[in-house]
Amino acid sequence: MKGMLDLDLEQILRCRKAADLVAKSVLAFAGERTTVSIERATLRLLGVEGADDTGVPLVNRVVEKAIHLVPGGIMLPFAKAMMDTGSNAQETALAISNGQIELCEDAYQSKTVIDYADHLAAEAVARIHKTVSTRNELLERLGEGQRPLLYVIVASGNIFEDVVSAKVCVDAGAQVIAVIRSTAQSLLDYVPEGTTTEGYGGTYATQANFRVMRQALDEASKEAGRYVRLCNYASGLCMPEMAVLGAVERLDMMLNDALYGILFRDINMQRTLTDQAFSRLVSAAGGIIINTGEDNYLTTADAVESAHTVLASQFINEALALRCGLKPWQIGLGHAMEMDPDTEDMLVLELAQAKMAREIFPDCPLKYMPPTKHMTGDIFKGHVQDALFSLVSVMSDQGIHLLGMMTEAMHTPHIHDRVLALQATRMVMGAARHLGDEISFVPGGRIQKRAQEVLAKATELICSVADGGIFNALEKGHFADVSRGPESGRGLEGVYVKAAWYSNPIEDLLKKQVEWRGASNNE
Amino acid sequence: MKGMLDLDLEQILRCRKAADLVAKSVLAFAGERTTVSIERATLRLLGVEGADDTGVPLVNRVVEKAIHLVPGGIMLPFAKAMMDTGSNAQETALAISNGQIELCEDAYQSKTVIDYADHLAAEAVARIHKTVSTRNELLERLGEGQRPLLYVIVASGNIFEDVVSAKVCVDAGAQVIAVIRSTAQSLLDYVPEGTTTEGYGGTYATQANFRVMRQALDEASKEAGRYVRLCNYASGLCMPEMAVLGAVERLDMMLNDALYGILFRDINMQRTLTDQAFSRLVSAAGGIIINTGEDNYLTTADAVESAHTVLASQFINEALALRCGLKPWQIGLGHAMEMDPDTEDMLVLELAQAKMAREIFPDCPLKYMPPTKHMTGDIFKGHVQDALFSLVSVMSDQGIHLLGMMTEAMHTPHIHDRVLALQATRMVMGAARHLGDEISFVPGGRIQKRAQEVLAKATELICSVADGGIFNALEKGHFADVSRGPESGRGLEGVYVKAAWYSNPIEDLLKKQVEWRGASNNE
Amino acid sequence: MNSKQSDKAKMAPNVDPHAVLPYGDTLNDGLVQVSFSLPVALSPEATEAAKRTCIQMGLKEPSVYHQADLGHGFSYYIVYGKLTKPVDFARIVVPKLQETVASFDEINDRIKRKLGRRIVVIGACTGSDAHTVGIDAIMNMKGYKGEYGLERYPQFEAHNLGSQVPNEVLLRRAIELKADAILVSQIVTQKDVHLSNLAELADMLEAQGLRERVVLVCGGPRINHEIALELGYDAGFGAGSSPTQVASFVADEVIRRH
């Protein structure tokens, strides 16, 4: 179908093919590796929780103690230990952590261990499935309201204050609550434990905090008569573990994008691309919508000049997601309205781009991000910038709408900042509900031309990435005007090339259940 | 040319014909009458200024003393007195006011008096022409910036504070400064004198205040490098005098609409329709843009249901203006965005209507009024309502844009309220500068249908007004949901049926100079 | 003005009712947003003056997040700061209309039963005020937000004099009509013109010896019950008031006095 923008369908096809090549080689690379976090995530899937008395999570203790076993995968040795001691995963992990037992290599060849591990894998996967069916029931029963889903963040640092804020937001119409993480958490190579009441620029993501907020939102959902989604981050050095915690604690949405970590957190690309493959597999099974981070590129690069880098990256993220088994409805590709609002015809250009993303990825929800970079201390101006954003969003039929805050340039939002934002957004979206249906774009005009131009430049870029490979593209600074080398950044020490006998039955089972198309390098 | 809205051109023609019938009969009615204010205005055109020691304006004193001469017109007797005493208009008025001389009836037949009066008339008209050419020179030299003209009000009650505010506004981009009048002024049957520093909800309109502000804006124009227009009100019981003061003090724009006075100030319709004919004649000669008040209807009537009453009234005001000699570029027809912002598709409906007005009156500047009725104490919400208004305005190519204030529901604006409004408006208009050019409306869609429906209802209404006459329509409450009888309201006592010998040489001369089509009842 | 009113008792978790402070994102953080202009041009000293202005207001650590020169010797500021002086919420007592708002039918019924005749009500927007939408909302047939106005009540004889009615005229008509209640609307409030207008009417009524007999009610966006009492009125109705609220009060009060 020819869309409103008269885009070149052949070009789009070319982009998809190139992106798929990129994704294939990334997944081939990842398939040959595992990471400490993937192994810890596997333990978490088996049910290991909590920390020792020094605050170090048990899963970290276990993996540290058995670091030599990482290339072969932790699961079989761990399963063997469980069998041997007749204890459950938690007890086993404790025992290992205490030094009471040690994991050993001889598990890999044992048929009984493998069978037992398969059984544990089935249980783990069943646990994920249970959250999926709970969510589906709730969604069925309650619905979740009109699109775009209104998404707001809470971030006081204190999970209990966050709960209060979240409930206030739900009353005001929020459909997704995201708990932003504390500034440094993505660089931690462990997941903190317990509920937390202190954070900087966000609240720590912990399993306990997930539970607290999930329960609060379930209550709020009931009161509001609509299912409210919970969002957090499967990113940073613990990306795979976060994905697991999300899946088991019934989070509904997770920001998940290795490219973001590479470019904006200086996380090593080998590490996080490997982690991401596992994470997306888990999220695919968990029915989680992932959100990617292309929107962020426009905070460091110019939004007018670099619009095509966002599109190119979306193609790549789409391909990576599809190959990991995510369905299009689970792929919330990030984009953003980040042009200087004083740019003449800013709204014309943004509308073109937003509509373009919509036409190119018709089955993805798309996560549309509000102005951030050009927000200032002038809250009145900012509130209008956000209103224009809401307008473009509803006119271009976005799926997930992250609410802009007039106080963006100052602080993580105050309680009424969110309410005012929700009220304004709902007003604008209501007022313009069918505006998008009532207009068409002048053929060959500024809007069509802008979209066509961005697509053309994206095609060029993505073909060059397909040629040179993603590592090369990242080194060249093609995205976000940031350059990163394959050996640079944090976490490389946690990457291991898999041994020939590497085994991870949970991963294998998950791959069977979703349409995984990543492992094979000779497709 | 078929517009974007696919309006029925035949219907528009029918409206124009009906409106012209209405206008013709109004002007025939007015042509048979004069009012105390018309006579006072005539004296002002002769150069009479100032007040006596009790504060009563000289022109009022003169007309009171010679009230028996009003049916014949004050000018010939006054001219005779000038001739007899050999003094100028001001001295003559003083002498009359002091009781030193009395005006008498024998002037009407005197050829010398008539000749002298014609000479005085020529001088008076020349005075008006001089302001016109000064304005034209300034406009030529400085320009006045992009359309829509950004129009803001000042209204502190104190003309000197208003000057400060006005200059701040000009810095922030204002192109028109309107000084709002104190609450009760329109009900005064005289024009206060001198500069004023106290007012309620506005600043008194006085000749001295006009001068102070005109001078301030001339300075500001020079600094800004663009001509800044000054606006005030030719309305209320002194409508004709205000029009004269506007013309001689080089105001550029005046709110002028008898219907407004009738409906919202309870001014008698016979009085103000008669006054209006004279006022528009003066404004036509003075190169003044008049603004009409249909926008106000939507503050008392529902904006969705009564949109057609605005359109019907615009047709009538257009016809009345054209017949009084105003050129289309001088006719700022009022309309407004007054729907409840929480109405679904409010923006769709408003865009339809704004565009409709634009297509139907392509050569009139149109005065577009911001949300007022549904503004609340929530300044953040209000700021967004105003932003949507700016968007519709620029998308639909309006001519005069009255800035909405976030504090509309509270107070006449504070100094920064206007600056914030100007900044937001300029941002929105810049961002959407060519948006209107880039879209077309879906044939048969909500936008086209809304415009067509409003036009159809307006056609019906205006045809019924043409049948029954305007007095009847006003009595029936067709406009603004307000009903007024022909004998009710203030100021009827100041209306006089003209005697057969009525004479007003200035009026006659002005009529010759503009394309006046009002007097003749047998056209 | 959102008038969804919850009961006084309800508070956020862990609040000390004797020491309530503004809330930003953490209990007792005291965060407040402030904006204003200063009549001085923007300069580092002006920014400092803006901060000190906030310190005068008892705000700790004022952050000037936005500042702009407005030209001609003015500058504008948006500041956030932390208020440290709490309010003793538990001790606040507010005079309230005691009415229980009855429905259209209940009110008519009550008047019929307890008074046995129609209540004569006269209303106007007084002085030079021409804002009739408010008084119309309360009195006109079509009413407001889905509720009928007093004219539609069979048990009210309602006279709406409209706008710009001098106090003298209102009083004269009230006497002529033997009004049980006078409803006054005042919308324009600049320089507190509404207060003097309202006070004048109350005085005139008193002077006529009618104050006891006539229920005197005022309304408008800047009116509240407390102000009304201070001005010598029996009740005051603010923004968002509804016809039934007014009808309930007037009916009960007229009945009470008979």
Added chain:
Amino acid sequence: MNSKQSDKAKMAPNVDPHAVLPYGDTLNDGLVQVSFSLPVALSPEATEAAKRTCIQMGLKEPSVYHQADLGHGFSYYIVYGKLTKPVDFARIVVPKLQETVASFDEINDRIKRKLGRRIVVIGACTGSDAHTVGIDAIMNMKGYKGEYGLERYPQFEAHNLGSQVPNEVLLRRAIELKADAILVSQIVTQKDVHLSNLAELADMLEAQGLRERVVLVCGGPRINHEIALELGYDAGFGAGSSPTQVASFVADEVIRRH
């Protein structure tokens, strides 16, 4: 943040420099806009509490123009009131960077002439802060708002370590490179984390005995020169700072110390 700065002297007509008050539409009306939430549900008492909160701030006649229940025991208010306590503007003195901002060419020229060698500058966004846009604006080739960054200056040897740099690493590299100046960026300010980060670096430098030798500069949207001095820095640059401002200061200061 509009940084059009006029000179201190400029004032609106008739202002008393010893008693400056906020300006709404009339000199000395003292009008201020305030908004905040209270951790109590909306009720007449809560509205009264909002008023009293404003009275605590020294605002006369606070008008609550908007109030909304936020649910869960919170309510929100928009209030206008009149401040009566003026600020003595004439007596305000603000510490300022004494630099006269020179141009790209002037600065290079000055360094060449007066120092005779390149100035080594090292910059980073420290701690867990990953916001590089600010430091990049000052240091990177492409610069900011049309001005080149330090890397483009032939007379600067600029090293930008990027984001999330621990203070230890920054200090170590500064010693290795014999840096003349250290530029630190801090953007995340929640719970005042920037202040402790910056203070720590100053202390470490002092402990190393390098404080005299190295010009220490910080920047970020919540930094200003005054805060920087308090923290033991030589200069602080706030929102909207430009590369030439920084280059000017650093060049002059390094030259001065040699």
